[in-house]
Amino acid sequence: MIDVAPISIEFASLNFGTIVPMLVAIVGALVILCIDLANKKLDKSLYIMLTVLFLIVDLGTLLGYSGDVRGFFDLMLVDGIAILSQGVIVVAALVFVITAMSNLRFQEYRYPEYFALYLFMVAGFQFMVSSDSLILIFVGLETASMALYTIIAMHNRRNALEAAIKYFTMGALATAFFAFGSMIFYAITGTVELGQISEILVASNFENYPMILIGVIFMLGALGFKLSLVPYHTWLPDVYEGSTAALAGFMSIVPKMAGFVVALRFFEIFISSGDIYVEIILYVTVVLSMTVPNIIALVQTDINRMLAYSSISNAGFAMSAILIGTTQATNALFLYWILFLITNFGAFTMLWLNRSKDYDSFDSDHSLDKYSGLIKTSPFAASMMGLFLLSLAGLPPFALFWGKMYLIGSAVNAGYMILALVMVINAGIAGYYYLKPIVYMFLKDPIEGNKTKYMENATTPIKALIGFCAIITILSIFLIEPLLEIISYYVQISGY
């Protein structure tokens, strides 16, 4: 028998505050499940508002957090970017859950489990970004992904199931990649903490380099899957098309935010030590991720699918910030993603509001034809959608332009001129497909005999939210300065 010493840990040394925000979300999920046990006849609006409340408390505890960055035996790492990205995740989750207040009744909202899973997922992503231990990242990633697969499948149409299964199987592969990558780094360095891995690798001057490179490839595969970087992006359009527009919008923001933070922590090791091979791999990935989906998006006839490709391209755009690796680039990454959140929320939610249960008139839910001549039938909806699409295209002074400008600026400042040119050329190509829905809505005439009802799914809360988003998009120029201040504060204190 081995003599095991009694474990004695002081509670204070755990730094419990680090996990309070996630606990709020988890408790919220459990509360929702309990309420459902007690009374099965409650309306979805109750659960939506409960979710909103718990997320607000979550956000509150997060913003109020002021303690040591480490907790739970260095498992937790709540540094500046962790707080920042958790903030983005929670806010995004907050606005997207309100889209469930839709007018039409859908299968998934009848189950309170939907909202419980939603909160579990948020907690999972929060864990993922606030750790530099590969194991906890893995656990967070899986918690979140499992919940997400289920949520997609709950929509209960054939293509939703297809989407969920596709996402699940390919996600499983990515998980395996992540496990393999972690294993290799553990084998080389004897630790799973990114901070220590970095130290050991640098101290040993990247000994056993081929092995390290294999590990990097595995990690890139895993993270690339989550971030939908080319060539790991093939799942994304089908999944977005299969899930509801609101959920697709959510998926284009939140999981990727979490993915970016992990990628930032991981690739920082190599970028900061000037590893030329990793840089080349990333460079190629970034350029491909921007260009390939952009070209595919040109020929899409469904707006949802087109936005799916556009979000791959946007992920590639933001990924370039990690390649550049300067502090300004990291700031740009967060600025870009926050503005992308506002814009993409608007765009996907506008699609969501125009969702109908008429599945026969057009090829798909959001076929371009459906939106022909929208300016004539409902000018306000058309203007809103046009606004968000122009913002996505990067037209000043709308929100995403400032993100693009700042990101391209950081590329220029770091000497990546070619990358900057690739970025603007891609922005140009993207301009074309963002124009396509605008052309349909504003320049074409309505299809004769079209009986589509627009804005059928709209309710006042969602409309109010959209209006708010539109105002932010238009007046974003006044928003950039304070946003940048906050972002650079948090990025600076975590030293990226």
Next chain:
Amino acid sequence: MEHILSILIFFPAFAALIGFLVKDDSIRIYGIVVTAIEFVLSLLLWSNFDSTVAGMQFLETIPMISAYGINYIVGIDGISLFLVIMTTFMTMISIIGLSEKRNLKHLLITVLFLEMTMVGVFLALDAIIFYLFWELSLVPMLYIIGAWGGNLRIYAAIKFFLYTFIGSLIMLVGMLYLGYVYFQTTGNWSFSLQDWNMMILPFDMQFWLFIAFFCGFAIKVPMFPFHTWLPYAHGQAPTIGSVLLAAVLLKMGTYGFVRFSLPLFPDASVYFIIPMAILALIAIVYTAMVAYAQEDMKQVIAYSSVSHMGVIILGIFALNVEGIGGSIFLMISHGIVSGALFMLVGVIYDRRHTKMIKDFGGLALVMPKFATIFAIMLMASIGLPLTIGFVGEFLSLLGFFKVSPVLTVIAGLTIILGAVYMLVMYKKSFFGPLTNEANKNLEDVKGKELVALIPLVALVVILGVYPKPILDPINRSVSQLVEVMQIKAVNPSTKAKILEYNTTAGGAK
């Protein structure tokens, strides 16, 4: 007069927002009143403008994104003053002469937004704010061409949008880089043009930045070989779209050259004189020939625009006071003349729903007033002395004569070729027997068309005879611009060249 420039920029936008509440049947008058107020405001600006000062006036600065050096800075000098007045004037005239019936409210509100962006481009002195208005101007134009245009309107609108969009994105990279260079040299971020003008750049950097800015400006001008979007845009656009496109939007490109490329990159500008001149010459001669071959009246004028823009570019790259001053005058006169010509074509199109030259003939018999006005505008377009077109064209060519007499002689063909294609078009459609039955009962110009056209005719003659009130302030600001170039040039040979181009009577003071 504190905030007059901001009022000028944002008044039309504000009016456009409020305009949503005006009922459809009254929106026309609303549009006329708003643009008239805007025009009066711009005249007020002129009367308060101190024409003895060469530098920027009415400066206004509001910090926007200070961390990155982006501020809202507007100001006006002799170069931009008349472009702004021309913008407000032409917008007003085009709305007065508007004959469009479909969806009038949307159209007028779009035009008002467009006016904001156009005035904004000419007044902004911060590169990013300039870029903001520059890009924003694409959206209303896209809508105008795409929604009210001809059969190929969607193709034309998208081509217009994408072409300019991609070009200006490359310019944006140049701007961001220049901002970074400023940060490196001074430790502060700034995108202010006045700050940038203090900065002396090495030749290599000027070379690449010139090219980046060239991409943005040349497509907008449009210069050969980037001009292919223009005939489509013009051909398909409704009358008001063509008028504003030709009168104002094209001038943004040439204005950009004067405002950005020349003072920021003096050495590169001198280095690129000959390539630019060659492109300009190709535009002048080639598009004039193409214009001759057109069967559509609107296309003839569209190609003649490209040809005239070539002369403007030539004048700018003469790099002396006569050339640049003349080209700015030509921008204004071309705005008035081509705007008027497009309106005239619009008048005949409204009556016959065709713009093909072959459908006409002998129009002078049934529409004498129309024919007279057309003839006057035509002469101004060709550059007949004592019309407004002559002054700018002559000065531009005179300026370039000091740079290269040979090239100037070739460029002088513009007058001959212009006369050829314009007069041939005039002959085919206005003279000869009245063969086409449909033309026998055409109504002459009347009412609002006359109200819109007569001020243009008056301006063509008055400014043709006495251009001094406009030329003086322009020349003062331009001499300062040339001095800045002279001071900022890094290569001694550049300094010598600028000096050489500017030393004959009337040039350097």
